[in-house]
Amino acid sequence: MEDLHATVTGRLRRIDQRYTTGRRALVEVLAEAGRPVTIGEIVAGGRVPAQSTAYRNLAVLEQAGVVRRVQGHDEFSRYELAEDLTGHHHHMVCVTCGAVEDFTMPSGVERNLARVIEAVSAGSGFKPEGHRLDLLGTCAECV
Numbered sequence: 001m002e003d004l005h006a007t008v009t010g011r012l013r014r015i016d017q018r019y020t021t022g023r024r025a026l027v028e029v030l031a032e033a034g035r036p037v038t039i040g041e042i043v044a045g046g047r048v049p050a051q052s053t054a055y056r057n058l059a060v061l062e063q064a065g066v067v068r069r070v071q072g073h074d075e076f077s078r079y080e081l082a083e084d085l086t087g088h089h090h091h092m093v094c095v096t097c098g099a100v101e102d103f104t105m106p107s108g109v110e111r112n113l114a115r116v117i118e119a120v121s122a123g124s125g126f127k128p129e130g131h132r133l134d135l136l137g138t139c140a141e142c143v
């Protein structure tokens with residue numbers, strides 16, 4: 001966690017922002033959640049104060065490249081730490097309740113996907129830098 005805090009401090013400094021107690025609490029909550037969480041879930045934990053402050057802090061952390069907003073399947077934005085901080089992964093999105101869970105694919109599948117992406121991009125002038133792949137379906141709670 002201390003390495004993470006050092007990295008976040010550096011990224012905030014690049015955009016002239018300080019790593020305040022509130023931002024630190026947010027990063028810890030996101031690091032411990034292990035899946036994308038809504039503002040409601042973040043605040044419910046009790047470690048992060050007012051929702052409005054949390055929104056502002058998340059926007060700053062997003063701008064600093066620390067936090068990523070995740071597209072779910074309901075009206076709630078979800079947030080997680082940027083992939084370069086936590087590792088490459090994908091999302092399972094429940095189309096009934098909106099819950100989002102992380103999952104990783106076997107490295108062989110990722111390599112095959114990288115080859116497909118190279119082939120698709122070749123000759124198009126598009127330079128691929130990454131990918132997102134969300135599974136849409138029904139979670140275990142909603143089945």
Ligand SMILES: [Zn+2]
Nearest residue numbers: 094097139142
């Ligand atoms: Zn569900």
Ligand SMILES: [Zn+2]
Nearest residue numbers: 088089110131
């Ligand atoms: Zn992938």
